[in-house]
Amino acid sequence: MWFLVQTPHPWRGIRQRPHHLMAWFARRGHRIHWVQPRYLRWLVERRRDFLEARREEPLPGLTVQPVTLLNGERLPAVRRCNRSRLARALGAGSGGGEEAGPRILWLYNPHESHLADAVPHDLLVYDIMDEYRGFPWSPPRIAEEEAELLRRADLVFAGTHALHEAKRAMAGGRVECILSGVDRELFAAAGGHGKAEAAWRTSPAHQAIRRRARRLAGYAGMIDQRLDQSLLRAAARALPDWEFVLVGPTVGELARLRGDPRIHLHPPVRHEDLPWYYRAWDAALLPFVESELTRHINPTKMLEYGAAGTPIVARALPDVARFYADGAWLYREPEEFLAHLREIDLLPPDAPAPRQRAALQWAEERGWDRLADRMLAIVEEMLARRRPH
Incomplete structure (x- = not known):
């Protein structure tokens, strides 16, 4: 399987749920294309990061692709530009053909449901880690945007029991509570x-x-x-x-x-x-x-x-x-x-x-290996149900 992962978490930042899961998926022989945004103001302030932030493969089978976005997403033109750049970056990691296997569009940003229309995929997964409305930097429409992603996702993984209880009624597809693990x-x-x-x-x-x-x-x-x-x-x-x-x-x-x-x-x-x-x-x-x-x-x-x-x-x-x-x-x-x-x-x-x-x-x-294998089994089960018999 190819996992097309869009996350705000840099690969070389604090190791969180996405890092552990995708590392284990890669160890199980799957291909991971990890797309992480970096905004233009960061490039101005940290020119060395701009020069060094190239596509890399930190683990066998896992590719990290930085994508440069613009500030000012409240402006429609900026929002359209950023969405187009994200979609192209994710699409570039799909393996180039059906022979590469099923493509799993795996999202962590609650306001990126538009990628479901722009990136070819066989399964849309939303792995929710936090109640994003609680962050001071959350955009004003975060609740409405997340509701749209929950409605469109084929599969939602909730990383906490509290999130599972809060979100499952809004989901249009299958919802599973998979808590985080430990190395x-x-x-x-x-x-x-x-x-x-x-x-x-x-x-x-x-x-x-x-x-x-x-x-x-x-x-x-x-x-x-x-x-x-x-x-x-x-x-x-x-x-x-x-x-x-x-x-x-x-x-x-x-x-x-x-x-x-x-x-x-x-x-x-x-x-x-x-x-x-x-x-x-x-x-x-x-x-x-x-x-x-x-x-x-x-x-x-x-x-x-x-x-x-x-x-x-x-x-x-x-x-x-x-x-x-x-x-x-x-x-x-x-x-x-x-x-x-x-x-x-x-x-x-x-x-x-x-x-x-x-x-x-x-x-x-609660080792990450066991949790990752459980999530993979659920993904494979859902893909099997979609295949023509």
Whole structure:
């Protein structure tokens, strides 16, 4: 099969659901044509990226094609130009004939239903990761545009139970709830056995962190409006033995975090290096506010934290409470957050708590390989039903 993938996520950015799924599809022998937009203002501001952003094949069978778009999509002429460029870029990856196999148009942008008319395909899939109305940058008509894509898609994969419940009534085709997964082998490598243990103890991350604090709580991911800045500031004041490190790209106003000497903003690290950071922490955090956006997420980092064996303190968001209550310290109020960190401070260092053992089991059951194979089986089943008998 040929997967024609349109996503706003750059291949070399933070590894998210699309990256893991398409990498596994490629490993299973399918061809992936990944089209990622880059807007003209980025090229003006980052000329080196413009010169280097060429078509590449980071994995066997997976091609990444950047496509340059214009700003100002509210103007009809700009919108028509951008849509035409996206369609041409996606169409260029279809293999050039029926002998290449079925073409799966796989979309992540909720406002790209127009591609269904412009790109030849055998199956239209919408893999929904977030409640996009909750992002501050979402265009005004995002709800109407997503409703159109849901209506037209042959198959919708919802990455969270909350999204599945919210979107299935609007879908015109089949809807499946497929939660995100974890790279079990990568994150379990930090679990404290043999060479992995030695690598962790000698890693620069571990040594630098332990020079700063007796106890360290960490978060990895986008550092943006989802984080509860007031909670983190209050925890830094109330827990003198703890410091807090936030690893990842920063987006938006973060003045309350930058002003505290015991809250450290760390630049993004390679996905392959994250396990050693997790293992160096005494607690791994999901310190989100509750909002329209966060009420519909099922964070992949819960599985990554769990696979690394690090105690997890997380806000009891709907999907988090539904799927992870047995393996994490969940909170709804700031006092509970502080109490959980104090409890974790008293855990014996060499004996995993029952919650940690439960979190390790999540990872065993939710590897990306199993989830990707399940999704492929559903796609193949739908294609088989469409073939003439």
